[in-house]
Amino acid sequence: GAVVSQHPSRVICKSGTSVKIECRSLDFQATTMFWYRQFPKQSLMLMATSNEGSKATYEQGVEKDKFLINHASLTLSTLTVTSAHPEDSSFYICSALDRGLINYGYTFGSGTRLTVV
């Protein structure tokens, strides 16, 4: 089945630095990927929709200058948390859309635990 690889699984960074998270679709081409954020014991909140070759679409309230998304190829989307602060600490999960006729659906990465100290 469809596999999405997300790296790193955990990262600790100092306040003010930037962190890049990668999301790769391993066995299908994903023209559309999504980034979610999950706070402890809470649900997933959609942050942005990433379309290959175009600018990402951000949900209301998500700072596009803080959460930079790049989707330069059909198998890779990256999320860069810029000038990270402790309140950015969270669990970030990506999802890739498989538009195949048989496998149409959303496959999720295993998530990245970001801790900003």
Next chain:
Amino acid sequence: AQSVTQPDIHITVSEGASLELRCNYSYGATPYLFWYVQSPGQGLQLLLKYFSGDTLVQGIKGFEAEFKRSQSSFNLRKPSVHWSDAAEYFCAVGGRSGGGADGLTFGKGTHLIIQP
């Protein structure tokens, strides 16, 4: 705007007993409905999905769900739970709009506890 309601935050079930997790949704177009399971610190695993056709959907690990349009519900069921089913369960709704695909809107989740 779309929304998903999972009215039960926690459910405790004895091992071997049946399970039903409730999910109600609101979506302006034809919904795509999903159930995912998440273990602590992990990503999401798809249990089953509904796009169209037969309203009773079979998934992995013995789970099934029934789409009821009149009730805007997509409840998840399992006839006999196992201790390994203890996890967080999320119902989600998505779909297609304007030729694109929407990101998923998730419910708040139901934490399933299995009693021995």
